[in-house]
Amino acid sequence: MTAATEPSTLLERYQAYRVKRWLAREKQLTGMLPGWRTRGRRRALVVTVVVALTALFVTGVLCAFGLEWAxxxxxxxxxxxxxxxxxxxxxxxxxxxxxxETLDELEMAQRETARSIGLTITQTLCVLPVVYVIWSGALFPEADAFRTAYAGxxxxxxxxxxxxxxxxxxxxxxTPDPEPEG
Structure with a gap:
């Protein structure tokens, strides 16, 4: 790198560090779990993550109704x-x-769309539990504070x-299945 192309600001240096770290991690992980890289297996993992998060949310709801074992x-x-x-x-x-810097234009567009949807999901899903936490104390002051806080x-x-x-x-x-090498 010449002096003209070296990152000069803190943000540019951090971004260069992120790229270097991401590329090193990508190189490490490239050969891991080759049998799980198909679309079907990735979708199974997505379903598993959704089920686990749904179970976590249901746990909170059950605890809100006083079921400590939940x-x-x-x-x-x-x-x-x-x-x-x-x-x-x-x-x-x-x-x-x-x-x-590590993505092409199509990957960047897909990532930004997915991030936008993720933000919308976050904002939408968080409303119900936040309303529960806020209003449970106001409407039911005699409710167990620990149970309310834990469940929320x-x-x-x-x-x-x-x-x-x-x-x-x-x-x-x-994402479609990766192209076969050859």
Whole structure:
């Protein structure tokens, strides 16, 4: 690199670092889980992630109705969510979080569309649990504060994760199978 092309601002240096780190991670993960890179397997992972997040949200709802034993399902859904989400990110090349410099125009357009949908999902899904947290204390002051906070927190966590994971899930669901090498 010459002095004229070196990143000069903090933001440019950070972006250059992100690109370098993403390319290194992509190189590491390229050969992992080759049998899971088909569209059908990616879709199965997307469904698994959605089921785990739905179970997490339902856990919050059940806890809101006073079923303390339902809190155990939060841990179980996390045990399903974390590995399936990690696998989904690996097999979809983490395109939803890739630096712009590593994507072509079509990939960039698809990523931006998926991110926009993810933001809409986040905003839409978070309304219900936030309203629950706000209004449960105002309308039912005698309600157990711990139960209300736990249930609301679990529901908000589930909806935030759903919206945050949505771009990767959309891209993994809609991306065609990779071209055979040869």
């Amino acid at each position: 809190a155990l399902f939060a841990g179980l859904s996390a045990l399903v969510f974390l590995p399936s989400w990690t696998m989904l990110r690996i097999v979809s090349h983490a395109q939803d979080d890739a630096p712009a 927190g679990v529901m908000i966590l589930a909806t935030l994760l759903a919206g945050g994971c949505a771009p990767a899930m959309i891209l993994a669901w809609s």
